[in-house]
Amino acid sequence: MSSIVIAGGGTTGHVSPMLALGRALRRRHPDVRVLMVGTAEGLEARLVPEAGFDFATIARVPMPRKPSGAALRFPGRFAGTIRDMRRLIAQSGADAVVGVGGYVSTPAYLAARSMRVPIVVHEANFRPGLANRVGALLSDHVACAFPGTPLSGARPIGMPMRTEISQLDRAAARPEAAVRLGLDPALPTLAVTGGSLGAARLNAGLAAAREQIAAAGVQVVHLTGAGKDQPVREALGDLPRYHVLEYASRMEDVYAVADLIIARAGAGTVSEVTAVGLPAVYVPLPIGNGEQRLNARSAVEAGAATLVDDADFDGRTVAELVLPLLQDPRRLAAMTAASGTLPMRDADERLADMVDDAIEQGRRPGGRDRTRKAE
Numbered sequence: 001m002s003s004i005v006i007a008g009g010g011t012t013g014h015v016s017p018m019l020a021l022g023r024a025l026r027r028r029h030p031d032v033r034v035l036m037v038g039t040a041e042g043l044e045a046r047l048v049p050e051a052g053f054d055f056a057t058i059a060r061v062p063m064p065r066k067p068s069g070a071a072l073r074f075p076g077r078f079a080g081t082i083r084d085m086r087r088l089i090a091q092s093g094a095d096a097v098v099g100v101g102g103y104v105s106t107p108a109y110l111a112a113r114s115m116r117v118p119i120v121v122h123e124a125n126f127r128p129g130l131a132n133r134v135g136a137l138l139s140d141h142v143a144c145a146f147p148g149t150p151l152s153g154a155r156p157i158g159m160p161m162r163t164e165i166s167q168l169d170r171a172a173a174r175p176e177a178a179v180r181l182g183l184d185p186a187l188p189t190l191a192v193t194g195g196s197l198g199a200a201r202l203n204a205g206l207a208a209a210r211e212q213i214a215a216a217g218v219q220v221v222h223l224t225g226a227g228k229d230q231p232v233r234e235a236l237g238d239l240p241r242y243h244v245l246e247y248a249s250r251m252e253d254v255y256a257v258a259d260l261i262i263a264r265a266g267a268g269t270v271s272e273v274t275a276v277g278l279p280a281v282y283v284p285l286p287i288g289n290g291e292q293r294l295n296a297r298s299a300v301e302a303g304a305a306t307l308v309d310d311a312d313f314d315g316r317t318v319a320e321l322v323l324p325l326l327q328d329p330r331r332l333a334a335m336t337a338a339s340g341t342l343p344m345r346d347a348d349e350r351l352a353d354m355v356d357d358a359i360e361q362g363r364r365p366g367g368r369d370r371t372r373k374a375e
């Protein structure tokens with residue numbers, strides 16, 4: 001095996017499965033070259049080189065939604081991204097191209113198909129985006145994180161995530177994680193996270209329940225998102241046992257020390273929280289194609305999490321739902337037990353298996369890969 005291209009990016013949540021797959025491929029094929037392709041604007045431009053993988057960019061060319069000058073320029077610019085992807089695939093001698101969705105994946109799928117390079121698709125959200133719907137038409141090797149995702153031929157394998165999270169034993173890790181975060185391991189602990197982007201609605205709801213939080217004898221670790229900590233520090237930072245952090249680089253520590261988490265329902269957060277068995281209150285972000293509500297659905301239906309609509313989340317939610325739940329160990333234990341019925345913790349390995357299979361099939365004469373069959 002020589003080289004594998006992994007295309008995608010955007011937020012931390014989008015980059016994490018790319019890195020987790022890259023690491024799984026390196027573990028099993030130490031000599032493989034993994035080339036990640038993203039855009040210069042996405043977080044991948046920082047996170048991928050930091051993680052020690054080769055990185056290349058192509059232009060970010062969003063599909064225009066209305067007639068405009070940009071719409072007229074779109075076909076030429078989009079064709080340019082396919083040409084650039086073809087060049088990267090040729091130069092790296094890629095044996096397979098993996099896409100996780102987003103701007104970069106569509107040109108990656110189309111370029112790979114035109115070069116008869118096997119394609120592997122992973123969809124992180126319950127509701128698939130356009131790029132992966134295109135990818136699924138061109139590949140027999142399609143995976144998704146959540147069971148029931150409506151994507152042609154998709155196999156639910158879970159979400160590739162860092163092994164520090166997928167193999168976390170929360171109880172065993174709690175004491176040291178608490179020390180690293182400067183928390184007391186003996187207190188009931190609430191974590192709050194708005195995903196890699198932060199969430200003003202969550203911040204406001206907690207601020208409105210300031211008195212009740214102060215009286216409850218609990219501690220809070222609140223991840224605000226980069227550059228968004230100031231309003232939270234002003235509203236809550238002076239409370240004893242209220243810890244405000246912009247960003248946790250070791251999310252596993254937060255998951256280990258928390259007894260309950262309030263979170264947006266990004267595909268990454270829901271998958272990780274379910275995998276580690278942490279009870280959750282999800283407040284889906286009401287944007288995009290409504291994917292966040294659906295991401296949370298299987299955890300909520302299994303009894304591992306509770307859902308609160310964004311418009312309904314306020315100080316009363318914190319005072320009347322979150323704090324009583326945080327102080328009810330029996331209910332929390334039942335939610336943790338319910339989590340155990342859901343997660344697939346080895347999605348990185350299972351996606352790496354699919355890459356190996358795709359390459360193997362692509363090598364066989366008359367192999368099943370449609371990228372070859374279609375020629």
Ligand SMILES: CC(=O)N[C@H]1[C@@H](OP(=O)(O)OP(=O)(O)OC[C@H]2O[C@@H](n3ccc(=O)[nH]c3=O)[C@H](O)[C@@H]2O)O[C@H](CO)[C@@H](O)[C@@H]1O
Pocket residue numbers: 011012013014016124125193194195196197223246247248249250251264265266267268269270272285288291
């Ligand atoms: C994978 C994916 O498709 N993600 C969704 C998510 O992206 P977004 O990246 O915002 O959120 P996710 O829940 O998917 O992932 C967050 C990731 O950031 C990590 N983390 C978070 C906070 C922190 O302090 N430290 C840290 O490391 C978490 O461990 C997790 O891996 O929200 C978008 C809306 O904005 C959705 O439409 C996206 O579909």
